Amino acid sequence: MKGSATPALMRLKRQDLLQKCAYVNGAWLSKVETISVVDPATGEKLAQVAACERSDVDTAVSFAITAFQRWRDVLPSERGAHLRKWAAGMRENAEDLAAIMTAEQGKPLTEARSEISYAASFLDWFAAEGERAYGETIPSHLARSRLSVQMQPVGVTVAITPWNFPSAMITRKAGAALAAGCTMIVKPAPETPLSALALARLAEDAGVPAGVFQVITGEAAPLAKRLLDHSDVRAFSFTGSTEIGRILLEQSAKTLRKASLELGGNAPFIVFDDAPLETAVAGCMAAKFATSGQDCLAANRIYVQGGSYQRFVHEFAKATSKLKVGNGFEPGVDIGPMTKPSVVEKCRRQISEALCAGARIVVGGQDSPLGGNFVTPTVLADVTDGMLIAKEETFGPVAAILPFDREAEVVARANNSEMGLAAYVYTRDLNRAMRVTDQLEYGMVAVNTPKFTGAPIPFGGWKQSGLGREGSRHGLTEYLEPKYVCISNIAD
Numbered sequence: 126m127k128g129s130a131t132p133a134l135m136r137l138k139r140q141d142l143l144q145k146c147a148y149v150n151g152a153w154l155s156k157v158e159t160i161s162v163v164d165p166a167t168g169e170k171l172a173q174v175a176a177c178e179r180s181d182v183d184t185a186v187s188f189a190i191t192a193f194q195r196w197r198d199v200l201p202s203e204r205g206a207h208l209r210k211w212a213a214g215m216r217e218n219a220e221d222l223a224a225i226m227t228a229e230q231g232k233p234l235t236e237a238r239s240e241i242s243y244a245a246s247f248l249d250w251f252a253a254e255g256e257r258a259y260g261e262t263i264p265s266h267l268a269r270s271r272l273s274v275q276m277q278p279v280g281v282t283v284a285i286t287p288w289n290f291p292s293a294m295i296t297r298k299a300g301a302a303l304a305a306g307c308t309m310i311v312k313p314a315p316e317t318p319l320s321a322l323a324l325a326r327l328a329e330d331a332g333v334p335a336g337v338f339q340v341i342t343g344e345a346a347p348l349a350k351r352l353l354d355h356s357d358v359r360a361f362s363f364t365g366s367t368e369i370g371r372i373l374l375e376q377s378a379k380t381l382r383k384a385s386l387e388l389g390g391n392a393p394f395i396v397f398d399d400a401p402l403e404t405a406v407a408g409c410m411a412a413k414f415a416t417s418g419q420d421c422l423a424a425n426r427i428y429v430q431g432g433s434y435q436r437f438v439h440e441f442a443k444a445t446s447k448l449k450v451g452n453g454f455e456p457g458v459d460i461g462p463m464t465k466p467s468v469v470e471k472c473r474r475q476i477s478e479a480l481c482a483g484a485r486i487v488v489g490g491q492d493s494p495l496g497g498n499f500v501t502p503t504v505l506a507d508v509t510d511g512m513l514i515a516k517e518e519t520f521g522p523v524a525a526i527l528p529f530d531r532e533a534e535v536v537a538r539a540n541n542s543e544m545g546l547a548a549y550v551y552t553r554d555l556n557r558a559m560r561v562t563d564q565l566e567y568g569m570v571a572v573n574t575p576k577f578t579g580a581p582i583p584f585g586g587w588k589q590s591g592l593g594r595e596g597s598r599h600g601l602t603e604y605l606e607p608k609y610v611c612i613s614n615i616a617d
């Protein structure tokens with residue numbers, strides 16, 4: 126695969142956004158030991174980034190504790206001003222940030238630009254939301270007493286973030302935490318630390334005080350464990366697989382803390398016969414292939430009703446065959462490389478298991494001629510619920526289409542999953558839309574659209590897709606503790 130990312134990084138307007146040191150207490154911490162950051166499109170080494178040790182975690186936690194004592198008392202409007210300045214810095218430097226993201230994550234540059242704008246929107250949203258962390262007064266059941274509830278920041282918090290959305294998954298957590306008056310230590314995915322460090326540089330520009338936002342880079346498991354060993358860490362937020370979410374929750378059992386988990390999905394995408402086919406196909410293309418399929422919201426089980434099934438398969442396969450696969454820096458590319466080789470393997474495994482079990486390939490299926498981390502966009506038809514591809518999240522550009530006959534049947538099949546993040550429904554019948562959305566056991570349901578996220582909505586899942594919500598007013602409460610105060614014996 127040709128096309129080095131290095132020239133794009135050399136052309137950054139602000140070279141200081143390309144940081145290789147961890148960011149602790151407002152200072153850049155270099156380490157002798159480093160981890161390699163690799164361009165997933167070419168395998169080329171992009172940078173050596175600090176491999177922090179357990180002692181660096183301890184240092185960051187102690188600075189976060191100190192910084193919290195001051196930050197909690199900063200007026201919400203002033204905290205908001207820092208967040209807005211940070212967001213403005215992201216927008217001013219969007220081209221540089223997008224280039225860094227495409228280089229290390231692989232997503233097409235247009236998608237990287239959208240992510241930067243999406244990421245900045247969380248800082249703006251929470252800047253305002255922090256000013257609305259209302260408490261309540263309670264009509265008293267006690268004589269001569271005043272009862273109230275104040276919402277107070279929980280304290281030092283930790284974010285463990287994934288590689289598929291290297292910027293937005295940081296700002297969605299940090300925006301809420303900082304607006305609430307908490308301090309936050311971020312441990313980004315080892316695959317995509319450069320985006321996190323660029324954000325830290327812009328937080329510094331925005332005057333976010335030392336110790337309020339820190340970034341620890343290096344190997345995931347030991348650093349995360351050390352962070353969660355600290356009883357002073359009062360809340361953590363993780364985005365990634367259910368398997369790792371479970372481990373982190375177990376590690377938090379010793380000290381007990383608030384946990385916000387945004388885990389795997391296995392989204393059903395349901396197309397009824399009465400849905401406009403063209404709209405359903407276009408929606409499904411977006412829901413399946415955005416982020417090159419590496420998206421927790423990706424349509425994983427595409428259920429199509431019998432009357433439309435053959436035409437849908439045909440049109441969807443035709444659209445899929447037109448997708449351009451390549452280096453995310455190439456103009457017009459729809460599908461970039463998979464960020465991790467393990468995703469390529471997972472796609473291969475799911476395709477071959479499905480074929481053995483009776484599915485048929487309508488388009489794709491073969492290894493990509495580009496080799497490496499590239500996957501040929503593939504459509505499998507006649508998939509059944511028992512196949513691996515329907516049971517586990519694919520997280521790559523392989524689509525599984527399953528036929529169905531009746532509404533009650535498809536609702537039961539859609540709900541027959543341990544996951545419950547997002548579901549999509551396509552129908553022209555409003556009654557059906559309401560019936561089906563009422564019955565789907567999912568945290569988010571989109572009707573006739575693939576696009577429904579944004580800072581104002583409560584993002585999160587039911588069942589094993591997670592705990593808590595991010596974004597929206599609910600996202601702020603993950604970082605707040607209610608304090609009930611009873612003032613009694615009020616004198617006459």
Ligand SMILES: NC(=O)c1ccc[n+]([C@@H]2O[C@H](COP(=O)([O-])OP(=O)(O)OC[C@H]3O[C@@H](n4cnc5c(N)ncnc54)[C@H](O)[C@@H]3O)[C@@H](O)[C@H]2O)c1
Nearest residue numbers: 286287313314345346349365366369387388389421518520
């Ligand atoms: N919900 C999401 O947005 C999301 C993001 C990434 C992966 N996933 C799911 O997970 C599957 C596997 O991908 P993956 O292997 O990169 O996911 P993962 O859960 O193993 O890794 C996600 C992030 O968690 C951290 N991590 C990994 N191991 C850890 C550990 N032992 N302790 C603490 N932190 C740890 C790392 O920062 C890593 O980048 C994917 O195929 C997909 O189904 C979901």
Ligand SMILES: N[C@@H](CC=O)C(=O)O
Nearest residue numbers: 289290420421422578
């Ligand atoms: N696609 C999600 C992030 C997780 O993959 C989002 O829109 O926030």
